[in-house]
Amino acid sequence: MKAFNTQVVILMGPPGAGKGTQAELLSEKLNLSYIETAKLLEAKFWNAKVNESMEGVDGNAYDLLHEKNLWATGILCSPPFVTAVLNEKFRELHKEGKGLLLAGSPRTLYEGEKELPVLEELYGKENIHIILLELSEEQTLYRNSHRRICELMRHPVLYTKETENLTICPLDGSKLLRREGLDDSETIKVRIKEYQERTLPVVSYFEQSGFEVQKVNADQSVADVFSDIFKALNLA
Numbered sequence: 001m002k003a004f005n006t007q008v009v010i011l012m013g014p015p016g017a018g019k020g021t022q023a024e025l026l027s028e029k030l031n032l033s034y035i036e037t038a039k040l041l042e043a044k045f046w047n048a049k050v051n052e053s054m055e056g057v058d059g060n061a062y063d064l065l066h067e068k069n070l071w072a073t074g075i076l077c078s079p080p081f082v083t084a085v086l087n088e089k090f091r092e093l094h095k096e097g098k099g100l101l102l103a104g105s106p107r108t109l110y111e112g113e114k115e116l117p118v119l120e121e122l123y124g125k126e127n128i129h130i131i132l133l134e135l136s137e138e139q140t141l142y143r144n145s146h147r148r149i150c151e152l153m154r155h156p157v158l159y160t161k162e163t164e165n166l167t168i169c170p171l172d173g174s175k176l177l178r179r180e181g182l183d184d185s186e187t188i189k190v191r192i193k194e195y196q197e198r199t200l201p202v203v204s205y206f207e208q209s210g211f212e213v214q215k216v217n218a219d220q221s222v223a224d225v226f227s228d229i230f231k232a233l234n235l236a
């Protein structure tokens with residue numbers, strides 16, 4: 001078995017494909033540090049003050065409250081800002097001797113072009129594995145409009161045949177709720193369009209850069225998707 005503290009696994013796929021759920025499972029199983037862009041950004045925004053900014057990878061200053069506002073309306077944050085946040089985290093975790101798991105990142109071609117070289121420099125091309133979770137547009141819409149999170153820990157609960165009748169969080173027993181804002185039908189449509197127009201080109205970029213992108217059918221149970229990812233990583 002590979003030493004996974006020297007590896008990078010990148011999970012790509014539309015919103016609702018189960019990237020977060022699979023990332024939680026994989027990071028635990030393989031002892032990888034799960035880099036969740038949404039959580040990193042939320043942490044940056046949590047204490048953001050008026051006029052507070054951060055330097056992006058293009059050298060410009062990005063206003064945190066402006067970025068927070070983009071985020072809240074379903075539009076992707078400015079790529080040079082997001083990329084700076086991520087690259088900072090990659091270097092920090094590499095220094096700590098950790099392997100990485102990325103889910104839903106890079107989100108744009110810009111991020112991909114600026115992040116992949118950093119990952120290659122730190123971990124080496126042969127240690128970077130890219131998995132694309134595939135889900136039809138119909139399923140993507142359906143799953144997103146039914147997605148819930150738990151009241152206590154905000155655990156996301158994917159909408160599948162196995163989970164549709166759940167009313168409490170399987171991990172902590174708290175109530176399941178719909179997410180305000182991010183899961184309104186208009187916001188969902190914006191997020192899906194952003195994925196198709198801005199994130200999918202990253203997958204082509206990976207392929208053009210000589211990486212093998214392994215495709216996994218996401219329209220299966222969580223356990224089956226997990227097992228397929230495992231096979232794709234050549235660990236089974």
Ligand SMILES: [Zn+2]
Nearest residue numbers: 150155169172
């Ligand atoms: Zn929970």
